[in-house]
Amino acid sequence: MSTFAANSRYVNTPTKTCTLPDGTQVNYLARRFVPAPESLALLGTYTVVQGDRLDNIAARVLGDPELFWRICDGNRELRPAALTAAIGRQLRITLPAGFPGPSNA
Template sequence: MSQVEPNSRYAQTPVKTYTFPDGREVNYFARRFLSQPDALAEFGRYVVHGGDRLDTVAARAFGDPELFWRLVDGNRELLPRKLVAAVGRQLRLTLPAGFPGAFGA
């Protein structure tokens, strides 16, 4: 399996190997459990503007458009596109799981 970028949400996810009965091996990611938004340390808020996209918000908030997944993890929404659908919505800007500072962390 190729190397995962350090800013990927899967960077800390273990890689497992499945061996088929014929001996072929396939590598795969173990299950990644989603973070509970309230357990993530919040460092700010972002107010959605018309025309915003998750990647452009992530670029502004985190300095990297590929970190859009942190917006998804930090806000209670099942469909990521809904995070930027309503102008004026406040999005929580959070640190990845494992960083201290959140309630109960």
């Protein structure tokens, strides 16, 4: 059972344990590797307009502002604000890793 919400990028990331020299055990989240955008199923594109914010775009196109990370993954960007910095930029809207694309893709 995950301690993360179902819409979190970390929901399927395993937890690991490290034992320190004094015997104390420390739990931590394993590293999440960002998938290659080319491997993600494309749902469509979105053109950035003046005043756009990534959370608002995610709410509009994915139905949840907290899914902004999926747009980051689909565009190989670690800094969310960079995706809306250039007006007219085409953003890839993708499914998360592990999901097949639409049947008409």
